[in-house]
Amino acid sequence: MRVLIDLDATPAPAPESARPVPWRTFRVAIAAAVLLLLGAAAAPAKARVFPRVADTGGRSSLAALLTPSTLYTVHAGKTEQDGVEVVARALTPGAPSWRAPASNLSVTETFTLTRIGSVLVISGQVSMAVLDATTGKERWPTTEWSGLKVAGNRVLLGESDGSDTVRLADVETGRILWTRKGQVTAATLDASGRNLVMIDDSGNVRVRSAATGRVLATGSFNQSPEQEGVQAVRVIGDRVYVLVPNSVTAYTLPGLTPAWPVPALVGMPTEATACGELLCVLGGWGITALDPATGAKRWSVPGVTDYTDGVARAPDGRIMTLDPRTGQVIAKLGRGQVTGGLMLRAGAARTEVADLRAGRTYGVLPGVLPYACTAAGDFVACPDNGGTAVWQVSRTGS
16 A cells, blocks of 8 residues: 655644743733723713703893792893792693782892792792792782781781781781781791790880780890890790890790790800700801700800701801711711702812712702702702703712
């Protein structure tokens, strides 16, 4: 048998064997892979941009009120004689949407918008309008009265001729509940809605029954709240707190009997508010918590200029949360605006929206700063070039 050998054929390649990888090369490869993974994990997620859902079309706002369904704004009329125009912009299906003139309100006033029951109250320094919050129609005429003062769901009406007569009316209907002689500089309805605390120019105080107008107690604070002696008078719960330089005095309602053995010493008090079960008083140097039963000091924190619902602000704008029982700082949140359980921080040409307590960032509002922004429901409203704009936000992580 003959065996043919092809001298021109290329021999079959030898089986390829795996080459050993030097240990140094292996370590470098592993390190590179780890760095790649870490880099991918550390790369910041793109912030969610919340959608802008309403605005005033560049029209300047004299006042604005955001609710969970509607943006209410006040704008100057075409002429001074036109007064102002009030606009409701719907943010959710079926929400109010209307425009209404209010010629009795002057553009020179500073306005406050308040939603009380079924009405929208537009209050200025000397005038007021009460509109149906759903339709924008005037609920009842206010032009025949002067010195109107809202107290809870009631409104005090003064005579336009300046006579010493005061009437209390239901704010939704304008129905007169009672008429009494006297003058009123300030008035507050207590939390029960039964006691109306009224103060005149001389610092005299009367507690009247909100239902009948009957005088329940009288007293004197010697100075009016507008003068230097009395810094402020606040009704919290069933107590009246009078803030004068360097002390706070408490009286019980409705009898105006002293609640504490002696006034509580607080340096230059300017404001008082409830903080948990205690009374928090803001003063010239910080915040002081008092026992409302005795006036004894429970804790104090220096360098606080504002306090609401456990959130304190320092003079430089830093925000912190405090334990209302002890005054201990729970968290330092930096600078920004707190509203509706959100922490709004200024970023690069935008506002960052974060959870107030957890600090988790939800998203951003482009092109605005957080100052004077307000939140209600799923919306945040902010000043925008003189007007007002609204964004729909989601309270879940971005």
